[in-house]
Amino acid sequence: MKNKYMPTAISLYINYFVHGMGVLILAQNMGALGSQWGTDDAGVAIVISSLGIGRLLVLFVSGALSDKFGRKPFVYLGMLTYIAFFVGILFSPSIAVAYFFGILAGIANSFMDSGTYPALMESFPESPGTANVIIKAFISAGQFALPLIVGLLISTGAWYGWSFVIAIAIFVANAIYLFNKPFPDQKGKAVNEEAELEEVQTVAAKPVKKVKFAVEGLCFILYGYISQATFYLVSQWLTKYGSEVAGMGDTASRALISYYSIGSLLCVFITSALVKKMFKPIQFLVIYTFISFVSLLILWLFPTPLVCMIGAFVIGFSAAGGVMQLGLTVMSEMFPAGKGTVTGIFYTAGSIASFTIPLITGQMSKTSVANIMLFDVGIALVGFLLAIIIYVRYNKVFSK
Structure with missing residues (x-):
């Protein structure tokens, strides 16, 4: 109907x-x-x-x-x-x-x-x-x-x-x-x-056991910050990176955000379909965070126009296509009794990233836009390590 x-x-x-x-x-x-x-x-x-x-x-x-x-x-x-x-x-x-x-x-x-x-x-x-x-x-x-x-x-x-x-x-x-x-x-x-x-x-x-907010909770709070920071930084600085570091023209460098958005859009539909049929959110959490780290590293090591175009799409897919929402889903599964509180805590961490990242990168832009991308590589690496810890703890919590 x-x-x-x-x-x-x-x-x-x-x-x-x-x-x-x-x-x-x-x-x-x-x-x-x-x-x-x-x-x-x-x-x-x-x-x-x-x-x-x-x-x-x-x-x-x-x-x-x-x-x-x-x-x-x-x-x-x-x-x-x-x-x-x-x-x-x-x-x-x-x-x-x-x-x-x-x-x-x-x-x-x-x-x-x-x-x-x-x-x-x-x-x-x-x-x-x-x-x-x-x-x-x-x-x-x-x-x-x-x-x-x-x-x-x-x-x-x-x-x-x-x-x-x-x-x-x-x-x-x-x-x-x-x-x-x-x-x-x-x-x-x-x-x-x-x-x-x-x-x-x-x-x-389910055998929800060994859940400690001081361990899992802290990891999720940090992941909420990191996941927001990773894609927010790229969305704000990718155009400048393309023009000033990769030597792209104005129109071409602005188009990078469009490639990034296409990747993000595609990921939304693919992930929502696969989560229902084959995979658990926790698996995507690790995979997407790893892809984000590798693609950002390649983007920083090889700042050519072609790498920027491909990298923009891949980063949009892996970092901005819903990985933050997946993190919240997994956190809610591990802390099922307080989903409203969990949501507030997780997205507050993301909001703090939206405030602090522009301040940090704004100062970095005075010396080198390339260093901003290197900074994002470091953020993504920390995110990947956090995702591994969350994955290990998740399996222990829900082990039979």
């Missing part, structure tokens, strides 16, 4: 297409924004870090308020706050003002998440995981489209701000479209909670 909430879901997904653009829009316009604010790449990176702060500020509170006041108000609040970010950045005369609006973008992301994820799970109670995974696909689509838009604007000598105006226009049109669309009441939530309780009881029936 046709789901009456499908038009609502389409609108919610469109919001994340724009969010995918928003994640990259400061980095893709780094030169123009630096000139507007009278700063260099490091200064723009400081503003990028503000998005992580904004997300941290309301990460826990927005979810609780969404449970109390409903999903639709928080979806709209997220859209309006995001529009304020796009408009504010265009008219910001300095880093200080831009930093404030960057914080708004992080807050907007948390607002949208707190309204969208529950709404999708309540709209599709029989397949909530798939409904949420599709969000990642739309984010990747937005990250694919933005570099092409910015590249076209630069090649035609057009104003850089049109990329912001396009994002604003999509949000406005989508807000009008969504206005009279139905949202599920939270009866679906009770169904989900019953299923979740049954799942917890099933998992608890």
Whole structure:
């Protein structure tokens, strides 16, 4: 039967297409924004870090308020706050003002998440995981489209701000479209909670033993930081790396993010299919983290245009195609009694990465963009070692 909430879901997904653009829009316009604010790449990176702060500020509170006041108000609040970010950045005369609006973008992301994820799970109670995974696909689509838009604007000598105006226009049109669309009441939530309780009881029936938060919990917190840091660093600096280290032209270097997004998009669908049929999330955790480390190492050792293009796709596939979500899935399996708390802890670690990584790499950019990629190689190596520890501990916990 046709789901009456499908038009609502389409609108919610469109919001994340724009969010995918928003994640990259400061980095893709780094030169123009630096000139507007009278700063260099490091200064723009400081503003990028503000998005992580904004997300941290309301990460826990927005979810609780969404449970109390409903999903639709928080979806709209997220859209309006995001529009304020796009408009504010265009008219910001300095880093200080831009930093404030960057914080708004992080807050907007948390607002949208707190309204969208529950709404999708309540709209599709029989397949909530798939409904949420599709969000990642739309984010990747937005990250694919933005570099092409910015590249076209630069090649035609057009104003850089049109990329912001396009994002604003999509949000406005989508807000009008969504206005009279139905949202599920939270009866679906009770169904989900019953299923979740049954799942917890099933998992608890397994020999869950030797689980120590000081060991496994700490590893997962660090992995939450590392997994976010690995792909966030690449998404912000790959274009600069292509132009300044690999000697690629402006359009070609911007296209690297599009290759990266294609890899991410492809991984979403492949992984979701294989996890259901053949493999466990823990296996992908180790494999994808290893591939990320190797591909980043090759990208740093051999910075040629061809290696950058292939590397961008592979890194997008392995590091940005859902490995962070897989990490959360495994953590929830090992700590089944507190999934809400686990989710908050895991994504808080990721938000800290979104704040600290731009600050660190911004300073590194003053000496060498190549060193930024080497730094990411080190981060990915730590992530691989953490994944091995988690894999070993997982097998011990669930051994017969």
